[in-house]
Amino acid sequence: MYKSFSSQFFGSRALVIGDFAYTCMNGCMFDRKKPDSPERCKAEKVKPDSPERCKINVLRLPLICLVRLQDRLQDQCSVCYHYHYHSDSSFFSGISIREGKDIRMKAVILVGGFGTRLRPLTLTKPKPLVEFVNKPIILHQIEALKDVGVTEVILAINYQPQVMLSVLEEFETKVGIKITCSQETEPLGTAGPLALVREKLCESDEPFFVLNSDVTCRYPLNEMIEFHKAHGGEASILVTKVDEPSKYGVVVLDEETGMVKNFVEKPKFFVGNKINAGIYLLNTCVLNRIQPRPTSIEREVFPAIANEGNLFAMVLTGFWMDIGQPKDYLKGLRLYLDHERRNSPQELSGGPNIIGNVLIDSSAKVGEGCIIGPDVVVGPNCVVESGVRLSSCTLMRGVRVKSSAHVSGSIIGWYSTIGESVLVSNMSVLGEDVHVRDTIYLNGVVVLPHKEIKSHFVNPEIIM
Numbered sequence: 001m002y003k004s005f006s007s008q009f010f011g012s013r014a015l016v017i018g019d020f021a022y023t024c025m026n027g028c029m030f031d032r033k034k035p036d037s038p039e040r041c042k043a044e045k046v047k048p049d050s051p052e053r054c055k056i057n058v059l060r061l062p063l064i065c066l067v068r069l070q071d072r073l074q075d076q077c078s079v080c081y082h083y084h085y086h087s088d089s090s091f092f093s094g095i096s097i098r099e100g101k102d103i104r105m106k107a108v109i110l111v112g113g114f115g116t117r118l119r120p121l122t123l124t125k126p127k128p129l130v131e132f133v134n135k136p137i138i139l140h141q142i143e144a145l146k147d148v149g150v151t152e153v154i155l156a157i158n159y160q161p162q163v164m165l166s167v168l169e170e171f172e173t174k175v176g177i178k179i180t181c182s183q184e185t186e187p188l189g190t191a192g193p194l195a196l197v198r199e200k201l202c203e204s205d206e207p208f209f210v211l212n213s214d215v216t217c218r219y220p221l222n223e224m225i226e227f228h229k230a231h232g233g234e235a236s237i238l239v240t241k242v243d244e245p246s247k248y249g250v251v252v253l254d255e256e257t258g259m260v261k262n263f264v265e266k267p268k269f270f271v272g273n274k275i276n277a278g279i280y281l282l283n284t285c286v287l288n289r290i291q292p293r294p295t296s297i298e299r300e301v302f303p304a305i306a307n308e309g310n311l312f313a314m315v316l317t318g319f320w321m322d323i324g325q326p327k328d329y330l331k332g333l334r335l336y337l338d339h340e341r342r343n344s345p346q347e348l349s350g351g352p353n354i355i356g357n358v359l360i361d362s363s364a365k366v367g368e369g370c371i372i373g374p375d376v377v378v379g380p381n382c383v384v385e386s387g388v389r390l391s392s393c394t395l396m397r398g399v400r401v402k403s404s405a406h407v408s409g410s411i412i413g414w415y416s417t418i419g420e421s422v423l424v425s426n427m428s429v430l431g432e433d434v435h436v437r438d439t440i441y442l443n444g445v446v447v448l449p450h451k452e453i454k455s456h457f458v459n460p461e462i463i464m
Contacts, residue, residue, distance in 0.1 A: 107209035117325040120431030144219035156193030158184035191297035212278030214324035234310040238279040
């Protein structure tokens with residue numbers, strides 16, 4: 001006889017089936033809203049008595065559904081689970097079941113300090129809140145983490161925490177994820193912040209993500225989870241290929257298994273072309289290696305794990321960039337827009353005056369006779385008057401570019417004004433509320449916030 005179970009759903013808890021479901025052949029997924037209506041999964045059929053695993057890791061349905069649908073569940077794919085309730089029914093022969101624990105993955109984003117490399121933008125706004133493609137840098141990462149089932153994101157910060165906190169509430173509501181902050185009283189490097197949140201990360205045995213907040217890429221987090229499960233080591237790091245590895249610290253790895261052998265800082269001779277991409281998936285036991293003091297996870301923690309054969313690297317496919325300084329910010333912008341063109345072209349702007357990849361916020365106003373692109377982002381509530389030329393640049397919220405001006409290879413901060421027939425070029429970065437008079441030429445300048453520019457600057461310099 002089948003045992004009697006409550007028909008109440010278990011919320012976020014999972015009903016799970018043991019490692020070797022020998023009676024299973026082909027997978028079924030069950031709609032929680034319609035537990036009597038199974039939906040076939042796409043898992044490949046496996047032979048009876050085969051311990052092959054399908055891609056369904058957790059069935060979220062009440063125990064009563066298993067009993068009621070035992071004839072359909074005879075076709076269940078073999079799935080890897082690890083629980084211990086034994087039924088008297090012959091149907092459950094070779095299968096062990098128990099009520100699963102809450103599965104709640106966490107992530108830490110290393111926000112860091114003052115954002116000096118991205119000044120003057122970070123003089124009025126914390127670096128993670130600076131927009132990249134019309135969205136705060138950190139929000140790209142939070143949304144990617146939410147998409148793979150992360151339920152809580154912890155931000156390790158030591159600069160302008162009050163400003164951060166006021167915005168994070170909005171992100172929590174928008175994304176539907178818990179966001180907390182861990183404030184450092186002193187800079188703790190890339191590993192020390194993890195020790196500060198050890199207790200929270202160890203609330204479950206699930207591995208946790210660690211992300212460098214400056215990194216943009218396609219965030220292959222699902223692939224990292226599968227990779228991490230497959231190799232069984234303590235830690236997984238994402239690596240990316242570069243053309244000139246001598247400029248970086250190179251990760252030397254076994255190309256077949258992904259096991260990291262060692263790290264070589266700025267090698268004089270070719271030892272590999274893969275570098276740390278700043279995204280990690282770590283088991284909680286890694287925290288035992290870290291003390292709450294200034295520590296580098298790249299130089300101290302990872303080499304120790306690699307020496308024990310427990311560090312593995314997954315090679316990123318697609319674009320990647322550390323956008324923590326203006327030159328790389330604009331390069332990352334180009335790579336991101338190119339990725340959008342290939343994968344979501346409907347997200348980009350089009351029209352007779354658009355060249356290449358361009359993203360213009362729907363609230364922005366663009367006048368007649370403009371030529372915009374390639375690689376341009378125009379933010380919310382911007383006004384671009386007639387005859388303007390924009391290329392390889394970004395305009396933050398509320399910028400006004402007056403008629404016949406030309407902005408190229410530059411970043412224009414929030415609520416700034418570019419006067420008529422002005423030329424701004426060569427990696428110029430204007431902070432918030434900068435106003436440039438008509439017919440001015442700015443070449444490679446960095447302008448601090450709240451300035452008015454009344455004369456030409458033909459050589460790169462910082463305008464205080």
